[in-house]
Amino acid sequence: MRVGVIGFGQWGPNHVRNFSQLDGCEVVRVCDFSDARLAAAQKFLKGVAVTRDPADITRATDIDAVVVATPTGTHHALVKAALEAGKDVLCEKPLAPTAAECAELAALAAAKGRILMVGHVFLYNSGVLHLKTDLDRGELGRIYYMDAVRTNLGPVRSDVGAIHDLASHDISIFNFLLNAQPLEVSATGNCVLQKNVEDVGFLTLYYPGNVVCHAHTSWLNPRKVRALTIVGDHKMAVWDDMNNLEPIRYYDKGVTADHYSSFGEFHMILRDGQITIPKVKLAEPLTRQDNEFIACIRARRQPAANAEFGHAIVRVLEAAHESLRQHGRAVKVASA
Ligand SMILES: NC(=O)c1ccc[n+]([C@@H]2O[C@H](COP(=O)([O-])OP(=O)(O)OC[C@H]3O[C@@H](n4cnc5c(N)ncnc54)[C@H](O)[C@@H]3O)[C@@H](O)[C@H]2O)c1
Incomplete structure (x- = not known):
């Protein structure tokens, strides 16, 4: 399972660590706007490719699953781009700033037959x-x-x-x-x-x-x-x-x-x-959550923290x- 992570701030590195340690999983690319954070990513995970352009992850043909760990206001556009390109997505909580945006993402995930999981990590605590x-x-x-x-x-x-x-x-x-x-x-x-x-x-x-x-x-x-x-x-x-x-x-x-x-x-x-x-x-709840994301992709089943769950919270x-x-x-x- 080839994973791309967008956002390498405070929380993104935890996803990079978990996905790079899960069996059968590889973090192939990390995206961030900040050069300093990209340098930190390369130090954190030796040999990982980095980019400043989210499309290098959302539209990449060598990536199966996208993790969005950027500030909430950016979630809708990034998740939408990844779903439209046919990726399964794990988006950090909250799914989007508004309920209308969440509804749109949930409908898009359903229409595309994609897994859209929201990082409500306490469901795995x-x-x-x-x-x-x-x-x-x-x-x-x-x-x-x-x-x-x-x-x-x-x-x-x-x-x-x-x-x-x-x-x-x-x-x-x-x-x-x-x-x-x-x-x-x-x-x-x-x-x-x-x-x-x-x-x-x-x-x-x-x-x-x-x-x-x-x-x-x-x-x-x-x-x-x-x-x-x-x-x-x-x-x-x-x-x-x-x-x-x-x-x-x-x-x-x-x-x-x-x-x-x-x-x-x-x-x-x-x-x-x-x-x-x-x-x-x-x-570690995040290990369980990230594991569950991969298991859901493999089995094509919805997680408990699916788009509807995330939408309800918003x-x-x-x-x-x-x-x-x-x-x-x-x-x-x-x-x-
Ligand atoms: N589940 C949890 O317990 C938990 C804990 C902390 C944060 N979070 C969530 O994780 C997300 C990120 O939080 P954080 O604390 O890491 O924030 P942060 O501000 O520390 O890091 C965000 C990173 O994203 C980068 N970025 C911003 N917009 C981008 C874009 N469009 N494309 C690429 N990179 C972009 C920034 O340069 C920054 O490095 C938020 O949604 C937050 O709610 C969840």
């Missing part, structure tokens, strides 16, 4: 996969709410704000775990460092079945936190993605209302049981930005 298995078999019972925190100091972007950059991860996790999409979103935040680029976002997402999810995302925060709390009527879970040894804890805790008189009196009974720490086998991001403009008023998420 060991902790998330463990939670997904347990949620699907009802371990936590009915889900009441989820609360995610994704904060750090930097990296600060200027092409997209913290909601597109960071909350896209949390929305992908919520959608994946709940196997659903939010109906409405309410978002507040603040643009402090740059005009019209939010540094902090607080999103409340309303899912079917009265499930509420909240995401606090910021690149202007003193602490690096990657945490998710899930509260169900049977158990509660806390996932700490910064903890490599024991990322998940299940709490056998809950509250039940005990009605004890005919006058509607009741009291709350707290259940404060065991805390369980499951064994979670860690693996519809939520659009609604979140509209809500942000309206100071947090709940905004309906467009349906597909």
Whole structure:
């Protein structure tokens, strides 16, 4: 499988490393606008050909699969060119800045019979996969709410704000775990460092079945936190993605209302049981994701993070930005 990678900034090198190490895979060419980054690519992967022209990858006859790891605003044009030339494409998240662009790319991929995967890497994270298995078999019972925190100091972007950059991860996790999409979103935040680029976002997402999810995302925060709390009527879970040894804890805790008189009196009974720490086998999520891209190409099957999945996330991001403009008023998420 001959792979071309467009974009060798912060994240592109991780794809180059993974694809060059996968069995039966070869990174044949790397593209970037920056000569310094191309020099870095040649140092990183000895003998790799480099180019400043994306068409040398999207239209190359010696390349089967294209990886797009450039800033979000460039994704649509690059992915479109690669799909039109008959390539299978792995595009970094978010798929494109607008839902209309995502819809166009999804339709093009379908019309051309191509794999279009979006780099929603948390679908390949060991902790998330463990939670997904347990949620699907009802371990936590009915889900009441989820609360995610994704904060750090930097990296600060200027092409997209913290909601597109960071909350896209949390929305992908919520959608994946709940196997659903939010109906409405309410978002507040603040643009402090740059005009019209939010540094902090607080999103409340309303899912079917009265499930509420909240995401606090910021690149202007003193602490690096990657945490998710899930509260169900049977158990509660806390996932700490910064903890490599024991990322998940299940709490056998809950509250039940005990009605004890005919006058509607009741009291709350707290259940404060065991805390369980499951064994979670860690693996690099990007390796799994890139492996899955190649497996999907070989089997001609769609990945979980396909174009429709990526499109759904961008519809939520659009609604979140509209809500942000309206100071947090709940905004309906467009349906597909
Ligand atoms: N999945 C994750 O956890 C994760 C993490 C980081 C970044 N990302 C995503 O990866 C993408 C890239 O992020 P980054 O942090 O590497 O950005 P970056 O700005 O560090 O690097 C982007 C590179 O692309 C090059 N470039 C820009 N436009 C180009 C074009 N049209 N053709 C060729 N090269 C071009 C730039 O010169 C730069 O070297 C973004 O979509 C981002 O959201 C994903």
